Amino acid sequence: MSDIAYAAPAQPRRLPLPEFIAMLAFLFATIAFSIDAMLPALPDIAVELTPENVNRAQLILTAFMAGMGLGTLFAGPISDAIGRKRAINIGFVIYLIGAVAAIQADSLELLLVARFVQGLGAAAPRIVGVALVRDLYEGREMARITSFVMMIFIMIPAIAPTLGAGIISFAGWHGVFWAFIAFALIAATWLNLRQDETLAPEARRPLRIGSLAASAREVLSDRQVMLATVILTLGFGQMFGLLSSAQQLFGETYGKGENFHLWFALMALLSGSGTVLNATFVIRFGMRRIAKWAYIMQTVVSAVTLVLMLTGVLPEALRFPVFFFWATSVFFMAGVTFGNLNALALERMGHIAGMAASVIAAISTLAAVVIAAPIGLLYNGTAIPAVTATLICSALAWVLMRKLRD
Numbered sequence: 001m002s003d004i005a006y007a008a009p010a011q012p013r014r015l016p017l018p019e020f021i022a023m024l025a026f027l028f029a030t031i032a033f034s035i036d037a038m039l040p041a042l043p044d045i046a047v048e049l050t051p052e053n054v055n056r057a058q059l060i061l062t063a064f065m066a067g068m069g070l071g072t073l074f075a076g077p078i079s080d081a082i083g084r085k086r087a088i089n090i091g092f093v094i095y096l097i098g099a100v101a102a103i104q105a106d107s108l109e110l111l112l113v114a115r116f117v118q119g120l121g122a123a124a125p126r127i128v129g130v131a132l133v134r135d136l137y138e139g140r141e142m143a144r145i146t147s148f149v150m151m152i153f154i155m156i157p158a159i160a161p162t163l164g165a166g167i168i169s170f171a172g173w174h175g176v177f178w179a180f181i182a183f184a185l186i187a188a189t190w191l192n193l194r195q196d197e198t199l200a201p202e203a204r205r206p207l208r209i210g211s212l213a214a215s216a217r218e219v220l221s222d223r224q225v226m227l228a229t230v231i232l233t234l235g236f237g238q239m240f241g242l243l244s245s246a247q248q249l250f251g252e253t254y255g256k257g258e259n260f261h262l263w264f265a266l267m268a269l270l271s272g273s274g275t276v277l278n279a280t281f282v283i284r285f286g287m288r289r290i291a292k293w294a295y296i297m298q299t300v301v302s303a304v305t306l307v308l309m310l311t312g313v314l315p316e317a318l319r320f321p322v323f324f325f326w327a328t329s330v331f332f333m334a335g336v337t338f339g340n341l342n343a344l345a346l347e348r349m350g351h352i353a354g355m356a357a358s359v360i361a362a363i364s365t366l367a368a369v370v371i372a373a374p375i376g377l378l379y380n381g382t383a384i385p386a387v388t389a390t391l392i393c394s395a396l397a398w399v400l401m402r403k404l405r406d
Contacts, residue, residue, distance in 0.1 A: 024149045027125040029156040036160035041173035049108040058376040063112040067119025069365035075124040076358025081207045084132045091124020092188045099180045134353040135198035146339035161261035215355040228345035231397045232364040237371030238393040244376025254320040274335030287340035292401040294336040301329045302391035
């Protein structure tokens, strides 16, 4: 498309806030849908493509996350140079190429490559979407809007496994990738028809090595940005670790495999209350205080859960309810903390929002994969590896939150 189509007015028109929030939630949900809709497909993929080691099917999730982590290094700086909408559109094209390749894959290795490519493309709507919000809002108002976005966003994990299971029942696991294609096309159409470009041409920063390096150094040298990034990493790592083994935990450990998608939906809906609470109280109490207490809560819940599991004092009837409560608390923590930490990290980075969003997301995502992959592969028929990792990550995040300013 021509540059004229992407030229931003001096003051870009703001969409009505409900539509703006809904559109952003749809963009962000590209990632959640791409992960959670795959969960019911993992057993079928394992049987078909890696029957000798079914745990390897979990790599379908981590390959996507690794691709997204790498993609975030480029998505933000590219959007700073060519505009937010054009960068997101490029990302969707890459995502669609990965989805088509996955449909054609006849081996686990090819499927992992396709998922990696999908992740590369998915980085753009998620990361550039954050920069788009920062172009229009800042501080606690940005955190409030992000919380509302997350409140809608959490509905995707609630329904994605059910949708995935329904699609698989009549189209097989390949059908899920056709759903990804439809999802991406709807999101791209909505963005291009309704949202004005938010980065004016005169505010764009050319893709020059010196300029990029200077911007990256500014982000990396800011102590508060790096603290928020490390805390985000710990939060993402423990959540992705749970996601990696969720299907096995619900299905094999607790015998809920047939209704996994329903239990997962209930868990996502219950945990969504965290985003509601954050959106309601963040203006009053501040981003740092709310995030700190969320990690305190998660540390206590995980410690108690781990003790109960290790000692074996729980009667059989209570083992799944306790696990379910703990798993819900992990997603509740995400809803309370992620929006606040992103807003804190970007507070002083409005002039390089794309680069800052990329650096923050790249570090937190790639490092979270390093945390999450071993958690999933250490699955031993119990929830103990996942609970232990969550306890460690949340306790470290709690300690670091004390050093972060609001």
